[in-house]
Amino acid sequence: MPTDVTTENVEKVIYDGLVELGTERDELSREATLEDLDIDSLDLVELAQIVEDEFGVELKGDDVKDVKTVGEVIDLVVSKSS
Amino acid sequence: MARPEGCALVTGSSRGIGAATAIALAADGWPVRVNYRSDEQGAREVAEKIEAAGGSATVVQGDVADPAAVKALLEPGEDGPVLCLVNNAGLRLDGLSPQIEDDQWQRVIDVNLTATFRATREALKPMLRARYGRIVNVSSVVGLHANAGQANYAASKAGVIGFTKTVAVEVARRGVTVNAVAPGLIETALTEEIVGGELEKAIPARRVGTPEEAAACIRFLASEEASYVTGTTLTVDGGLSA
Numbered sequence: 001m002p003t004d005v006t007t008e009n010v011e012k013v014i015y016d017g018l019v020e021l022g023t024e025r026d027e028l029s030r031e032a033t034l035e036d037l038d039i040d041s042l043d044l045v046e047l048a049q050i051v052e053d054e055f056g057v058e059l060k061g062d063d064v065k066d067v068k069t070v071g072e073v074i075d076l077v078v079s080k081s082s
Numbered sequence: 083m084a085r086p087e088g089c090a091l092v093t094g095s096s097r098g099i100g101a102a103t104a105i106a107l108a109a110d111g112w113p114v115r116v117n118y119r120s121d122e123q124g125a126r127e128v129a130e131k132i133e134a135a136g137g138s139a140t141v142v143q144g145d146v147a148d149p150a151a152v153k154a155l156l157e158p159g160e161d162g163p164v165l166c167l168v169n170n171a172g173l174r175l176d177g178l179s180p181q182i183e184d185d186q187w188q189r190v191i192d193v194n195l196t197a198t199f200r201a202t203r204e205a206l207k208p209m210l211r212a213r214y215g216r217i218v219n220v221s222s223v224v225g226l227h228a229n230a231g232q233a234n235y236a237a238s239k240a241g242v243i244g245f246t247k248t249v250a251v252e253v254a255r256r257g258v259t260v261n262a263v264a265p266g267l268i269e270t271a272l273t274e275e276i277v278g279g280e281l282e283k284a285i286p287a288r289r290v291g292t293p294e295e296a297a298a299c300i301r302f303l304a305s306e307e308a309s310y311v312t313g314t315t316l317t318v319d320g321g322l323s324a
Contacts (some may be wrong), residue, residue, distance in 0.1 A: 042255070
């Protein structure tokens, strides 16, 4: 069963995912930019996969091409599920 | 990096190069999904050979031209995620280009090229997560050198090579390799009407290749030892394109 898409749940999954991709946990915040965290396009593909596995929400290339911050990724997942 | 738990999928492996490849990969320890479209008997025989040799095989039906079937073929199962994908299923519908019908063109592109893309896209998901993957796409010397009467086939196989190179560089930093093999004249159902003809005399080795000889190249590219080989096309053609 997919996890409920609440902002809190999404934030946890995104944060854990970013740590798995090599980001230091103390660098994480909603305002942190993906560029500053050294998250590249392939990392975003993986993050999208983590989100899909966890919540059943599919993020396509067009959806994520303009996101800049961690908060925007979280909001995008929440908005895509509603 | 040691190979994580997972399986190999060889599309179109009920006969020919695909069958020989499934058997070779099983010998390397991969649990193998033996895929067929219509030749269930052939696929079962391949699986039996694998099991008789102490390997593990699952027979899976699915037409790679069908997007839903491709998705299903790549679903993680009891044998784990697909961490080795051989895009082998292919067909040829020959004719001189002024006489190739739209459906002859499209069918060849769909099976040989588009299915390779769709299966690769699906396979990359677990491979990227596992930081390990082997993708081998079966192209053809006809994708590298002209062969009158096969414009649709040539376009699809040249497309496979271009696709292979680009995907290889996209995912190289995740431990996933993507390569192609370009067989020449190999003795399979796809070539039975041309084997023994004038073309054979043009082959420096003066003979057609066997499916096992093509499979040996695929086996190498799929091996752990080939971890630094990516984006390349290995020809296996008895010197035809040298």
